[in-house]
Amino acid sequence: MSSASATRPASSRSEVLGFLTSRLRQIGIFVALIVIVLLFQVLTEGRLLTAGNVSNIIVQNSYILILAIGMVMIIIAGHIDLSVGSVAAFVGAMTGVMVQDWGLPWWAAILLGLLVGAIVGCWQGFWVAYVGIPAFIVTLAGMLLFRGLTQIVLGNTQITPFPNEYRQLGGGYLFPQLFPAATSPAEWITVGLGLLTLVMFIGSQLRGRMKRAKLNLETEPAWWFIVKVAFGAGLILFLTYLLGVAPGSRGTPIVLIVLGVLVVVYTAVMNRSVFGRHIYAVGGNRHAADLSGIQSRKIDFYLFVNMGVLAALAGIIFTGRLNSAGPGAGNLFELDAIAASFIGGAAVQGGVGTVVGAITGGLIMGVLNNGMSLLGVSTDYQQFIKGLVLLLAVAFDVWNKRRARG
Numbered sequence: 001m002s003s004a005s006a007t008r009p010a011s012s013r014s015e016v017l018g019f020l021t022s023r024l025r026q027i028g029i030f031v032a033l034i035v036i037v038l039l040f041q042v043l044t045e046g047r048l049l050t051a052g053n054v055s056n057i058i059v060q061n062s063y064i065l066i067l068a069i070g071m072v073m074i075i076i077a078g079h080i081d082l083s084v085g086s087v088a089a090f091v092g093a094m095t096g097v098m099v100q101d102w103g104l105p106w107w108a109a110i111l112l113g114l115l116v117g118a119i120v121g122c123w124q125g126f127w128v129a130y131v132g133i134p135a136f137i138v139t140l141a142g143m144l145l146f147r148g149l150t151q152i153v154l155g156n157t158q159i160t161p162f163p164n165e166y167r168q169l170g171g172g173y174l175f176p177q178l179f180p181a182a183t184s185p186a187e188w189i190t191v192g193l194g195l196l197t198l199v200m201f202i203g204s205q206l207r208g209r210m211k212r213a214k215l216n217l218e219t220e221p222a223w224w225f226i227v228k229v230a231f232g233a234g235l236i237l238f239l240t241y242l243l244g245v246a247p248g249s250r251g252t253p254i255v256l257i258v259l260g261v262l263v264v265v266y267t268a269v270m271n272r273s274v275f276g277r278h279i280y281a282v283g284g285n286r287h288a289a290d291l292s293g294i295q296s297r298k299i300d301f302y303l304f305v306n307m308g309v310l311a312a313l314a315g316i317i318f319t320g321r322l323n324s325a326g327p328g329a330g331n332l333f334e335l336d337a338i339a340a341s342f343i344g345g346a347a348v349q350g351g352v353g354t355v356v357g358a359i360t361g362g363l364i365m366g367v368l369n370n371g372m373s374l375l376g377v378s379t380d381y382q383q384f385i386k387g388l389v390l391l392l393a394v395a396f397d398v399w400n401k402r403r404a405r406g
Contacts, residue, residue, distance in 0.1 A: 026345070026357075028345075028396065028400075029343070029344055029345055029357055029360050029361065029364075030231075030360060032364060033360055033363060033364050033367070036364060036367050036368065036371070037049070037367055039371075040367060040370075040371030040374070040375075043371070043375060044371060044374045044375060047374055048367070048370070048371055048374065049242065050242075050246070050248060051242045051243065051246040051247065051248040051249035051250070052248045052249075052250070053370065053374075054239070054242045054243070055243065055249075055250055055253060056370070057363075057366050057367065057370050058253055058255065058256050058259075059170070059171055059253050059255060059321065060321075060366065060369075060370070061362060061363070061365070061366035061369075062170075062253075062255040062256075062258075062259060062314075062317055063088065063314035063315070063317050063318045063321075063333070064314075064333065064336045064337055064340060064362050064365070064366070065259055065340070065358075065359055065362040065363070065366075066258075066259065066262065066310055066313055066314045066317070067084050067088070067310060067311060067314050067333060067334075067336075067337035068337045068340040068341055068344070068358040068359060068361065068362045069262055069263070069266050069310060069355055069358060069359070070084070070303075070306055070307040070309075070310035070311070070337075071084065071307070071334075071337040071338060071340070071341045071358065072340075072341040072344065072346050072353045072354070072355060072357070072358035073266075073270070073279060073303055073306065073307070073353075073355075074135070074303055074304070074307055075283075075338075075341050075342075075346045075347075075350065075353055076270075076279055076280060076283045076346065076350055076351060076352065076353045077279050077282050077283045077299065077300060077303055077350060078282065078283045078286065078349070078350030078351070079128065079135035079136075079300065079303070079350075080135055080136055080139065080338065081124075081135065081139045081304070081307055081334065082136065082139040082140050082142070082143045082334050083124065083139040083140075083142030083143040083145075083146060083311075083334065084307065084310075084311040084314070084330075084333055084334045084337060085143070085330035085331060085332060085333030085334045085335075086142065086143045086144075086145075086146035086147040086150065086330060086334075087117060087120050087142070087146050087308060087311040087312065087315065087330075088311050088312070088314045088315030088318060088329065088330040088333055089146070089147065089150045089315060089325075089326075089327070089328075089329040089330035089331075090116075090120070090146040090147075090149050090150045090153070090315070091113045091114075091116050091117050091120075091311070091312040091315040091316060092113075092315040092316065092318060092319035092325040092329055092330070093150045093153045093154050093159070093325045093327075093329075094112075094113060094116050094153060095109040095110065095112070095113040095166075095315075095316060095319065095325070096154075096159030096160075096162070096319065096325035097153060097159065098112060098113070099162060099163065099166065100159050106162070106163040106165045106166040107165070109166070110166065110169070110316055113312050113315070113316050114309055114312050114313060114316075116312060117308040117309045117310075117311055117312020117313070117315075118305055118308055118309050118312070119308070120142075120146065120308040120311070120312075121304045121305035121306065121307055121308020121309060121311075122301075122304075122305055122308070123142075124138050124139060124142050124304045124308070125300060125301040125302070125303070125304030125305055125308075126301065128300055128301075128304060129297040129298070129300035129301040129304070130297060130301070135300075135304075143334070150327055150329070151327045154325065154326070154327050156327055157327075158324050158325065158326040158327075159324065159325040159326075160323055160324040160325070161323050161324075162319065162320060162323055162324075162325075166316075166319075166320050167320040167321070167323050168254055168320070169254055169255065169258070169316065169317055169320045170255060170316070170317040170318065170319070170320030170321030170322075171253075171255075171320065171321040172253070172254045173250055173251040173252060173253055173254065174189055174190075174251055174252045174253075174254060174257070175189055175251070176250065176251055179251075185245075186244055186245045187243070187244040187245070187249055187250070187251040187252075188244070189244075189251065189252060190240060190243045190244030190249070190251050190252045191240060191244045191245065193240075193252060193257075194236060194237065194239065194240025194243075194244060195240070197236050197240075197260075198233055198236045198237065198240075201229075201232055201233065201236060202229060202233060205225070205228070205229050205232070209225055243256075255317055258313075258317075259359075262310075263355060263356065263359060266355045267354075267355045267356060270354070270355055275299070275302075278294050278296075278299050279299060279303070280351060281294055282294060282296045282299050282300075282350075283350030283351035283352075284350070284351030285351075314333070315329070315330065318330065336362075336365060337362075339361070339365060339386065339390045340358055340359075340361040340362035340364075340365055341353060341357075341358045341361060342361070342390060342393055342394055342397070343360075343361035343364055343365065343389065343390060343393040344356075344357030344358040344359070344360050344361025344362070345357040345361070345397065346358065347397060347401075348394065348397070361393075364389070365386060365389075368382075368385065368386060368389065369382065369386075372385065
């Protein structure tokens with residue numbers, strides 16, 4: 001009797017350990033983010049997770065996170081895009097010209113800027129998809145081409161200032177005067193949005209689990225589902241507290257709403273749409289995808305159009321936050337977006353990656369930048385540490401694949 005009872009806990013522990021090991025690729029990135037946040041929270045003596053600093057992390061890294069969404073899709077399909085920083089700068093410059101020189105209203109400049117990004121994406125997608133030039137070469141040429149066009153458009157000068165409405169997209173808050181801190185104990189719009197997000201998150205998780213169970217596709221133990229939902233709910237509540245209730249809170253950044261919508265939409269596209277499944281199929285085995293009837297060239301074309309639009313949006317947000325369009329804008333954005341994708345679990349060979357993973361990778365980079373700045377670490381050491389983190393992330397991916405094959 002005692003022998004059997006001793007065997008059951010040991011077997012249960014081995015099952016739990018085996019499950020966690022099988023999910024190492026998915027959960028490792030979140031564990032890394034938590035460890036980094038806690039480390040800098042201790043090292044900065046609590047300054048990292050203050051309301052104002054968390055808002056700064058979101059606003060300062062928003063354009064990189066937007067670029068990472070498109071970049072991870074490109075990488076999943078087996079390509080790379082080195083031009084996104086230059087495209088962001090070019091679109092920012094064009095919107096500046098539209099507002100200052102052409103006299104267009106701010107909303108028209110934003111819409112036309114997104115259209116310019118789509119045209120740029122069509123240009124690059126044509127060379128990659130239908131001419132057959134490797135994306136590395138096409139986008140390397142695009143990086144030089146659009147950087148040059150930015151300097152031509154601006155005449156090597158800066159355009160400033162921009163209309164207040166334009167700037168709100170990059171650095172504004174939702175209705176900041178509605179619940180001022182002087183008269184209200186909380187920013188109730190943020191609290192309401194946080195609670196709505198919490199309900200939607202728990203509901204979507206429960207619906208998804210019930211649907212998988214109904215189709216006999218459920219592979220997650222109940223304890224893991226509870227842990228996952230509890231972690232997500234706790235994160236939503238904590239962020240809601242920091243942005244809407246904590247001392248120094250300023251409410252919800254407008255760009256956070258934009259990011260949230262993009263994450264939800266693109267996660268649904270990648271996980272539930274035919275287009276998303278085709279992206280994974282093309283990246284996993286392009287030849288097999290072609291033989292199965294998938295139009296890989298069309299997939300590639302639309303991926304670069306999408307990347308062009310997201311790069312344009314990132315450029316508009318960055319320009320609005322700085323209230324200036326300059327010839328040096330967007331420098332190294334492409335490297336940060338690529339690093340966020342790989343740190344977030346995208347495979348170098350393609351076929352693997354998630355939007356949420358890329359966002360998490362971008363947050364790791366953002367927390368590293370912010371934490372080291374709070375500690376007074378010089379920029380040269382910051383570059384060294386970020387490069388080391390990227391190398392270790394890719395090495396972990398390679399090791400995990402070898403372990404899985406073994």
